[in-house]
Amino acid sequence: MTLRREAEKRKSSPLGTEMASLCKVSLKMVAPPIMKLDIDCFHEVFDYLCLDDIISIGHTCQRLQRIASRFIQQNFAAKRKTYVNDNIYMCWKPRQISIFSLFIEKISIFGDFPDSFLSINAVRFHLLNEIRLAQIELDSVKIECIKAILPQVEVIELDQCCFKQNFYGDFLKLCPKLHRLSVSRSSYDRDGGTIIGTDNEWMRQKYASLEHLELTDLYEFKGNELKHFFESNQNVHSFSTDAKSLLINRQSFLSCGGKIQRLAIDFHPKNIDSDAEPAFIVNLIYQLLTELYEKGFYRSLHLYITFFDRNNCLQKLFSMDSLEMIGGFVTLIENPLLNVKNLDINKGLDVTNLEEFPDKFPKLERIHFTEATANDILPFVRQSKSLKVMKIDLLVDGTHLEKGVLDLVALDKERSTLIRARKLMIYVNETVFLATKWATSDLNLKFIELRRGESFEFKHLNARHRFITSF
Template structure:
């Protein structure tokens, strides 16, 4: 089995009540279909060979199969994007033949989902001229009519709302008490957000506001007893004087996300804060703005001051590219543990960051294998590697051969069309990767996360569908 955790076996009493759940068949006196003679582990293995569209078809056959397929979905698609639409819940799917990025319905798995996105401007079934409040609110209306099914939802994202007001929140109001995470993305809050939303979120652990405006910020002066992660990412609003009181009232905060502009404009608040963070995440932003190179030096000095004052222990930085001068300055940040680069031209542009544990990169051009070897040699503490444009397994091979502490590789841009000439019928050559990893003394086992098309192609290509070898394991990317 390649999925990280076994699906719990159904109890004997459940099996006795099986006929009550079955939809097929004219009578409860009939014997159950032979497929239910299989163990849960056997069904689990069958599901390993299916894309999410076929898994959804399985789940539609009867209530019992909905439960079994739903449990598999919950474990193996936990991080998959799920969108509320006017007529159901949808996601994108890939299959082993290279059908990529098509949207498919997964509404039957509603009771097993933990997160959902309501993108109110994403309504492709209606031309722009037909947009109305009813059309815009369609996804919310569907959620309201199926609210009892969303018993496991603990994270919602409200995206591209022209206005978030009391009227629209009413549709999902019953979800609020069970929520642990809320993300407001590219939206405008036009209500008293604390009274309408946050006051009802008793279990809230995470809040993120991304490029979203708000009429008032009184909610920043409130106490959230379970809040651990909080972020404001907004290029237009630089001053947040309310953050001073927010940090005082929420001393249990562990992670704070922001961008370079907000960090710099509010530096006095951060330097005087008494909160002790585990992680400071400085997200994508125009770090080359304001005073140019002077600003870069100052921002690095500020980050080190905050670290010395105990404001944070660990630093994560996300940038769109490596700016001139900033690359060398990163070596003076001892707390830097994670680096995300949206566009990396050459491996040698990245300095020797000996303390880095996580590297997330998107190559703007096909990388040279020797450059990747140099990069693997420099990052001696690397534990996780994420690569966007990865057209060949030889891009990751230097890390498999040299990075002892590496235990996760996420290959986001790898697909069956890219790897068909490198593997077996579009599959990853896990046997070769396993042999190469075995040559490195005292090396950790690596789990490679791939898109569904690569996962399925590999399952179908290898004998017995083996994806878990001695030194290399492959899993679905959405199972993370």
């Protein structure tokens, strides 16, 4: 918590302020020597600066705007901490939008405010490829405001949105490059089984570029639209839903002739039946997932746990050979999970056997902590030889971390004792990264390399989990 307070109090660094002042020259003056530096030199300097400093430098002239923007694209691609302007959330402050609008790639709109869509209509977002809309009633006026950018959008997430028009003809048809579509709790005609829009006919269309579909909080399908969708869109290789929707539409999924690579499940037993014992619900899900796996509907399972397993009833799900990824509230693993490659541990957990975790995941390649101490990560550094990526959103206290500086030499030495260990990329929050960069300069050692946390996105198939852990 001390680091967090220090980060909030931190002002722009003297180097960033000095660079910005040096770059502000009138057109009548000769360019200062700093302007003779090439792009690589500027990027090397930017590596010592926080995002606000880099943006300030980008405000000074068009050349530095281009250089700063390119650096930001490369090193802050996964940044999700957002600023709000007219209920539009993005990783840019309102005063920065006019300068950097050409380089904004992701925006989110929360709440039904018409001005949000008017603001988007007034700004040119040339690189925008991801839109998330939440708690909005989409009508023809709002769609018209974003119509110009829909042809370039690749990711669309709709959460609790009401759409009273034809979802395909008036919306999806305008998105020819769509790769990922998520519709969560967005049904208008819930009693009729409609997911979104006036009907489910959009599921009978073919989407040439679509690779991932997420549908959550579903009611029972009345027809064969789910079966038709997967059989007509063989290019869709991953699907995400919640456990309740999976059970309600059991027969629809079992009758699907299509096949996908990855199935992601958001699981909380109380969302299925608040009166039933969690172990009973787990058994139902286990049986259905086993049936779907045996019939070849999916190859690998991503499981997102959204409750504390007080009764230790999840071990049956954890024993599935298809399990490849576990995320959320993971507190206890009894037996080794031989096929799990990705692990996401939520913050605030009372994990008493964390030192045993590396032995439970012999094939672990990537791990993500929303919050961890340096002591939490040490067992994985020392024991997980297949591990190649570790991301910690907030790293606080512990061994080898002093005054915000991570002792990379010590961590490298710890890793070097592990036979046939892969080199480990550690992604940390900006405070730790900059403190370590200024203290040690060299962040790339033989077995350990430190990088900005915002430069790597731990991708989740489940949209709700992605935004819970990212914002």
